[in-house]
Amino acid sequence: MAGYCGKILRVDLGTGEINKEDLDIALARKFVGGRGLATYLLSQEIDPGIDPLEPSNKIIFATGPLTGSRAPASGRHMVVTKSPLSGTVASSNSGGFWGAELKRAGFDLIIVEGKSDGPCYISIKDDTVEIRDAVKFWGKLVSEVTDLLVEEAGEPKARVLVIGPAGEKLSMLASVMNDKYRAAGRSGVGAVMGSKNLKAIVVRGTGKLEPAKPEVAKEVLKKVRKKIKENDVTAKGLPTYGTSVLVNVINELGMYPTNNFQKSYFETADKVSGEALAEKFLVKNVACYGCPIACGRHSKVDGVEGEGPEYETLWAYSADCGVDDMAAVIRANNWCNEYGLDTISAGATIACAMELYEKGIIKPDEIDGPPLKFGSSEAIVEWSRKMGAAEGFGAKLALGSYRLADEYGVPELSMSVKKLELPAYDPRGVQGHGLQYATSNRGGCHVRGYMISPEILGLPQQLDRFSLEGKAIWVKTFQDLTAVIDSLGLCLFTSFALGAEDYTDLFNAIVGEDWTAEMLLEAGDRIWNLERMFNLKAGIRPEADSLPKRFLEEPIAEGPSKGHVHRLGELLPQYYEERGWSEKGIPSETRLAQLGIA
Amino acid sequence: MLVEVRLFATLRNGRFKKREIELSEGSALDVVLERLKIAREEVGILLVNGRDASEKGKLAPNDVVSIFPSLGGG
Numbered sequence: 290m291a292g293y294c295g296k297i298l299r300v301d302l303g304t305g306e307i308n309k310e311d312l313d314i315a316l317a318r319k320f321v322g323g324r325g326l327a328t329y330l331l332s333q334e335i336d337p338g339i340d341p342l343e344p345s346n347k348i349i350f351a352t353g354p355l356t357g358s359r360a361p362a363s364g365r366h367m368v369v370t371k372s373p374l375s376g377t378v379a380s381s382n383s384g385g386f387w388g389a390e391l392k393r394a395g396f397d398l399i400i401v402e403g404k405s406d407g408p409c410y411i412s413i414k415d416d417t418v419e420i421r422d423a424v425k426f427w428g429k430l431v432s433e434v435t436d437l438l439v440e441e442a443g444e445p446k447a448r449v450l451v452i453g454p455a456g457e458k459l460s461m462l463a464s465v466m467n468d469k470y471r472a473a474g475r476s477g478v479g480a481v482m483g484s485k486n487l488k489a490i491v492v493r494g495t496g497k498l499e500p501a502k503p504e505v506a507k508e509v510l511k512k513v514r515k516k517i518k519e520n521d522v523t524a525k526g527l528p529t530y531g532t533s534v535l536v537n538v539i540n541e542l543g544m545y546p547t548n549n550f551q552k553s554y555f556e557t558a559d560k561v562s563g564e565a566l567a568e569k570f571l572v573k574n575v576a577c578y579g580c581p582i583a584c585g586r587h588s589k590v591d592g593v594e595g596e597g598p599e600y601e602t603l604w605a606y607s608a609d610c611g612v613d614d615m616a617a618v619i620r621a622n623n624w625c626n627e628y629g630l631d632t633i634s635a636g637a638t639i640a641c642a643m644e645l646y647e648k649g650i651i652k653p654d655e656i657d658g659p660p661l662k663f664g665s666s667e668a669i670v671e672w673s674r675k676m677g678a679a680e681g682f683g684a685k686l687a688l689g690s691y692r693l694a695d696e697y698g699v700p701e702l703s704m705s706v707k708k709l710e711l712p713a714y715d716p717r718g719v720q721g722h723g724l725q726y727a728t729s730n731r732g733g734c735h736v737r738g739y740m741i742s743p744e745i746l747g748l749p750q751q752l753d754r755f756s757l758e759g760k761a762i763w764v765k766t767f768q769d770l771t772a773v774i775d776s777l778g779l780c781l782f783t784s785f786a787l788g789a790e791d792y793t794d795l796f797n798a799i800v801g802e803d804w805t806a807e808m809l810l811e812a813g814d815r816i817w818n819l820e821r822m823f824n825l826k827a828g829i830r831p832e833a834d835s836l837p838k839r840f841l842e843e844p845i846a847e848g849p850s851k852g853h854v855h856r857l858g859e860l861l862p863q864y865y866e867e868r869g870w871s872e873k874g875i876p877s878e879t880r881l882a883q884l885g886i887a
Numbered sequence: 888m889l890v891e892v893r894l895f896a897t898l899r900n901g902r903f904k905k906r907e908i909e910l911s912e913g914s915a916l917d918v919v920l921e922r923l924k925i926a927r928e929e930v931g932i933l934l935v936n937g938r939d940a941s942e943k944g945k946l947a948p949n950d951v952v953s954i955f956p957s958l959g960g961g
Contacts, residue, residue: 521958522958526956532960533960538895541934753939754939
């Protein structure tokens with residue numbers, strides 16, 4: 290049973306019942322854990338067709354078998370539920386220390402169901418679990434309430450997972466924060482906690498986690514740590530500059546989305562780059578649980594210290610909104626952390642509103658804040674705050690760019706897939722990555738199959754970013770491998786240095802299995818198909834495997850990627866074929882049976 | 888001929904961000920690396936006018952050369 294704790298914690302907020310159930314270990318292994326196992330349980334326990342904000346939705350906080358182990362960067366947990374933003378399955382991943390603490394308390398995952406009558410939180414001290422009143426914490430910002438909850442726990446080492454006011458007010462962009470600054474950011478998972486009147490989960494665990502094969506584990510850990518220490522990306526690039534070192538790369542390639550993707554090159558990107566952050570605002574690097582990479586940044590502005598901004602955040606608030614003011618980006622990022630908002634979707638929604646405003650679709654007299662003009666530092670900071678507080682026009686923005694643009698009759702101006710805002714790479718400049726956007730099971734997302742790695746960074750090998758050749762199989766393989774990494778409870782960034790064989794060795798040594806890399810990748814394929822089936826049952830049709838019209842019809846106007854559109858129409862049939870799906874994108878019974886999920 | 892050279896991340900240390908460099912006609916990219924004392928193993932991404940380039944590739948007047956160390960993110 291090593292790797293897994295063997296216990297599920299089930300909390301019904303409607304009845305107040307708390308149950309500790311045995312985990313079916315064979316089932317856990319079949320779906321690896323974390324994202325895979327939680328998606329399976331969610332599929333079994335809820336009707337995918339329900340309204341995500343109804344009490345019948347469930348929210349699962351899941352660790353993987355490697356979470357909290359001695360494997361490098363093993364501090365990840367997943368928040369799995371039906372997304373209120375996209376209507377798809379949501380599996381939002383976060384780092385920090387909370388997941389590892391939950392394992393030490395003896396639980397692999399927590400299933401929260403029902404709705405509490407009033408604000409509450411869940412307190413876990415090893416085996417002792419309580420539902421507590423949270424009236425006095427409701428409405429409070431993330432950093433303050435985190436400190437208050439640690440104090441109330443009387444355990445300085447307690448770890449806190451919490452929603453901010455955005456989640457309480459059911460913003461579709463609400464994140465679930467933990468350890469103050471880490472976010473399960475995407476898909477609006479914070480709103481599901483809010484809909485259940487659940488403010489926080491506080492955990493203190495004192496157990497020990499031992500690998501199944503200690504001697505083998507020692508050797509494997511030595512090998513993978515060495516790879517991470519010797520890899521330029523994990524040993525130099527990420528520790529020195531954090532994720533935002535990518536700003537200049539992506540901009541120089543002419544695929545850095547600017548002004549809501551109307552342009553693909555941002556003239557003054559260097560002022561708001563990883564280099565500029567390191568030069569002027571960086572206080573220190575920070576690492577999550579067990580992480581030798583330490584890509585996290587502590588930055589400071591106006592005397593306020595906070596974590597971030599990450600590459601995606603930096604892009605959403607700078608280039609996408611046309612702003613080249615780093616201090617303003619950090620302030621906006623801080624509001625997102627405090628109110629509990631996804632920085633990608635929040636920044637991208639402001640960018641969408643700016644395009645609508647500049648085109649005269651949103652009228653000046655409709656808004657109760659700064660003019661929504663590209664380049665306005667004041668706008669990104671103040672609208673982030675208003676979005677978090679659901680104040681005035683900010684409440685409209687808090688529903689995301691798709692619902693905003695749709696309300697004005699121009700849904701095509703929302704740069705999203707399946708209503709989830711796209712991240713910081715113009716798909717016209719990187720074909721495989723664009724295919725991954727269109728097919729990701731949670732919508733417009735870059736971390737379900739990070740094709741930037743081979744298409745831009747040359748890892749594990751360099752692919753031509755404009756070519757279509759072989760891209761469908763690359764996307765499938767990356768999606769499957771990522772599903773495994775997420776389900777193991779490891780950070781995706783380890784994959785810059787590690788491959789499928791390394792993950793298999795880690796899994797075998799810690800869980801006590803004897804799997805091959807093929808078996809592990811097949812588990813990834815299984816998880817992917819399971820998510821696909823959830824979405825189909827939820828009414829998300831394959832036609833939603835698409836990109837905004839702008840990318841399919843308007844060639845990039847200038848810069849190094851000039852003249853390119855995204856060629857999804859050519860790639861998608863190849864992708865469906867690689868997946869063993871029908872021409873219409875439906876998994877066949879045979880394929881599902883092969884994967885053991887028919 | 889003149890080419891514009893842009894350096895990023897750690898390659899800026901002790902060098903510069905952006906500079907025009909005079910080269911003899913038909914020079915290849917490796918001449919730029921040599922001139923700036925950048926070892927091949929320090930280079931992760933090499934672009935000419937925003938397109939992937941090899942160090943043996945010949946440069947043309949007014950080309951923009953962007954040099955990055957190995958890096959990643961997301």
